Amino acid sequence: MSISIRKVAVLGAGVMGAQIAAHCINARVPVVLFDLPTEGRPNAIAEKAVAGLVKLKPAPFGDAGEAGLIELANYDSDLGKLAGCDLVIEAIAERLDWKRALYEKVAPHLAPHAIFATNTSGLPLAQLSEGFDAELARRFVGVHFFNPPRYMHLAELIALPATEPDILDALETFLTHTLGKGVVHAKDTPNFVGNRVGVFSILSAFHHAARLGLGYDVIDDLTGSKLGRAKSGTFRTADVVGLDTLAHVIATMERGLPDDPFRAHFGTPAVLRALIDKGALGQKTGAGFYRKDGKAILRLDPAKGEYVPAGGKADEIVGRMLKKPAPERFRLLRESSNPQAQFLWSVFRDVWHYIAVHLGDIARSAREIDLAIRFGFGWTEGPFETWQNAGWKQIAGWIAEDIAAGKAMSDTPLPAWVNEIDAAHGPEGSWSASEGRYVRPRELPVYERQIFRASLAGDGGADPRTAGTTVFEDDAIRLWHADGAGRDEVLIASFKTKMNTIGPGVIAGLHKGIELAEANYKGLVIWQPASLSGGPFSAGADLQAMLPAFMAKGPAGIEPAQKALQDVFLRLRYASVPTVAALAGIVLGGGCELAVHCAKRVAHLESYVGLVEIGVGLLPGGGGSTYLARRAAELTPEGGDLLPALKTLFTNVAMANVGTSALESRRYGYLLPDDPVVLNIHELLSAAIETARGLHGAGYRPPLPGRTFAVAGRSAIATIRAQLANLRDGGLITAYDEQLASTIAEVMCGGQVEAGSIADEATLLALERKHFGRLLGNPKTQERIMSLLNGGKPVRN
Known part of the structure; x- marks a missing residue:
């Protein structure tokens, strides 16, 4: 790619602009944030915006301590x-006149090669670019981030006829690789693809909720996880997004689409308008479709105009329908007289009708619509995918029948192409209504980093659970390698247990994997297919698998299982080939201990790493406490005071602190400074494989076993215990929390020895096993464990 993006400017320090700047910092891209000047302190607006980011939830920064890395500026x-x-992103308010005035001001100062982008959520780029000279027009593009930019995978790219292809390719590469986005190309139409379809789905829900008299809580239960979508459903999600934001997007459709055959339903629903007029904008104002009253959650009853207790759920019979295979599911929903079933059928039908009518207007192919909805609205299936899985021809016939019967939201017939094809997606590509053929997804070098690129139902994409070449597989683990391009030189271990917990089967499989890797491969990567859909790396050791031994022999019966866990982690550390943990999602307890014992960790930004054993009344007993003791020695100059480094590491364990990102996990000591952080989840596996190959190519040698290190000893234990007593006396921790933390301190400090004494791994691992067994025998620990295993909240006994 001839165009490199090394530094970014963001024009506008509002909600979106400031968060885009924060995400650039997450990606290690220098960024300048501009806004209007003020007297006295010229950059006060930008300063206030960045200060607000630090307090914002969900957190825009991977590490809030890096807020100061944003360079502040003003237009004067x-x-x-x-x-x-190299890239300038305009992100000011959605006013055409304001944007054009800003363009006139900044255009003379842009570098000749710089890409000029607008983050408009729906204004036509053709109008925004009126008056541009040819040189600026070829570098102008729309890039629509979804809010919040750190977490939402979708970024829409909108080109004009004058936009240079190289500009688009460079920006798509930057968005995909550097910022970690899933890029969807959209046509220059109001609300582009994601909001155009997603907001129509919400408008359909408004319409049919009112028609059928269903409560918002019931609809949210129907349209949340039961459909493979965000748990918050439709109306609770609207509260989170902001009702004013939703109304703005609806208004854009109403103004910008005067000839849309569904336009009769584009007005802001009366109930939404009434809430906005009262200042009830959703979560940010404390009330919207829902309101919290103490611990109680209330939902709006539009008929009464007041809030009533929430908690309505889907009828059991409808829940059973939703568990059926797709063809039967939709037949049952359509034929049922149950209002909830009718609601679901009606919304699905109207969305399918809408995307069929508008496919050629808003996107090149069905692929863009499905991925925009998956990436931007959190659906596990795009609407065309669901239609296809339910039986393309059958669904098309039912939609046509409902249109003819006057049941649909528009009387516009389905376009002819619907009956000319059998599926929206196939091995040859996705259907393009504008081109009248199936088209392939865009191919750029950046996508070669994605071993498992986002695929769609029917397109023949590889299943990450079965792809590649399997070397060994059982109920607990799969050992395999990817094919081609040197990727077959590294063995991959993928767990198959619930939440990827580590029990006897995984332990045996890891031993086998290390043995195979040492004999035949250049490294071993531990990667979980579930990470592609937000699943965990590992929730830790399988405590349930330990219980039979405990029940039979008491605490002593646990030691062999615990030692087996320690031994396999040590084998990862001392393997003759590099071992690499590819982290994403939750990496807790034993999962964290596994990771820290690998030669290297490659982490997705959204990796939440921590040693949380104290929550179940235990200490990190798979080598985690020993690792932290050794790490404290590594961070302390020879002969120096170990306590400062030790206290920091100890606090994170004693408080069960979990990093809220890979960057914060690095600050907690669970990732090392040179462990790579990847922003695109689809690149994680490739990055881990290349890391293992790189280490091997550089002549990797494992640490020599038997190395010793200094420990803090009894004086540090006494200091920590005194501080714990103060916390207990202040009511901040329970007496049992104090006992647990004190035990952790004893292991991390090397036991009752003199400060600066020399210890080795074997000694501290034995201490871990000794205290782990004692704690497991305590009824308070058992109470905590049983609460966890029974799906309850952590017990603070």
Whole structure:
């Protein structure tokens, strides 16, 4: 790619602009954040915006301590800074006149090669670019981030006829690899693809909820996890997004689509308008479709105009329908007289009708619509995928019948192409209504990093649970390798247990994997297919698998299982080939201990790493406590005081702190400074394989076993215990929390020895086993464990 994006400028320090700047910092891209000047402190607006980011939830920064890395600027004195930026993103308010005035001001200061982008959520790029000279027009593009930019995978790219293909390719590469986005190309139409379809789905829900008299809580239960979508469903999600934001997007459709055959339903629903007029904008104002009253959750009853207790659920019979295979599921929903079933059929039908009518207008193919909805709205299936899985021809016939019967939201017939094809997606590509053929997804070098690129139902994409070449597989683990391009030189271990917990089967499989890797491969990568859909790396050791031994022999019966866990982690550490943990999602307890014992960790930004054993009344007993003791020695100059480094590491364990990102997990000591962080989840496996190959190519040698290190000893234990007593006396921790933390401190400090004494791994691992067994025998620990295993909340006894 001839165009490199090394530095970014963001114009506008509002909600979106500031968060885009924060995400650039997450990606280690220098960024300048511009806004209007003020008297006295010229950059006060941008300063306030960045200060607000630190308090915002969900957190825009991977590490809030890096907020100061955003360079602040204003339009009066700092426009010269634009010359050093390769990408300039305008993100000011959705006013055409304001945007055009800003463009006139900044255009003379842009570098000749710089890409100029607008983050508009729906204004036509053709109008925004009126008056541009040819040179600027070829570098102008729309890039629509979804809110919040750190977490939402979708970024829409919108080109004009004058936009240079190289500009689009460079920006798609940057968004995909550097910022970690799933890029969807959209046509220059109001609300583009994601909001155009997603908001229509919400409008359909409004319409049929009112028609059938269903409560918002019932609809949210129907349209949440039962459909493979966000647990918050439709109306609770609207509260989170902001009702004013939703109304703005609806208004864009109403203004910008005067000839849309569904336009009769584009007005802001009366109930939504009434809430906005009262200042009830959703979660940010404390009330919207829902309101919290103490611990109680209330939902709006539009008929009464007041809030009533929430908690309505889907009828059991409808829940059973939703568990059926797709063809039967939709037949049952359509034929049922149950209002909830009718609601679901009606919404699905109207969305299918809408996307069929508008496919050619808004996107090149069905692929863009399905991925936009999956990436931007959190659906596990796009609407065309669901239609296809339910039986393309049968569903098309039912939609046509409902249109003819006047049941649909528009009387516009389905386009002819619907009856000319058998599926929206196939091995040859996805259907393009505008081109009248199946088209392939875009191919750029950046996608070669994705061993498992986002695939769609029917397109023949590889299943990450079965792809590649299997070397060994049982009920607990799969050992395999990817094919081609040197990827077959590294063995991959993928767990198959619930939440990828580590029990006897996984332990045996890891031993086998290390043995095979040492004999035949350049490294071993531990990667979980579930990470592609937000699943865990590992929730830790399988405590349930330990219970039979405990019940039979008491605490002593646990030691062999615990030692087996320690031994396999040590084998990862001392393997003759590099071992790499590819982290994403939750990495807790034994999962964290596994990771820290590998030669290297490659982590997705959204990796939540921590040693949380104290929550179940235990200490990190798979080598985690020993690792932290050794790490404290590594962080302390020889002969120096170990306590400062030790206290920091101890606090994270004693408080069960979990990093809220890979960057924060690094600060907690669970990732090392040179462990790579990847922003695109689809690149994680490839990055881990390349890391293992790189280590091997550089002549990797494992640490020599038997190395010793200094420990803090009894004086540090006494200091920590005194602080724990103060916390207990202040009511901040329970007496049992104090006992647990004190035990953890004893192991991490090397036991009752003199400060600076020399210890080795074997000694501290034995201490772990000794205290782990004692704690497991305590009824309070058993109470905590049983609460966890029974799906309850952590017990603070």
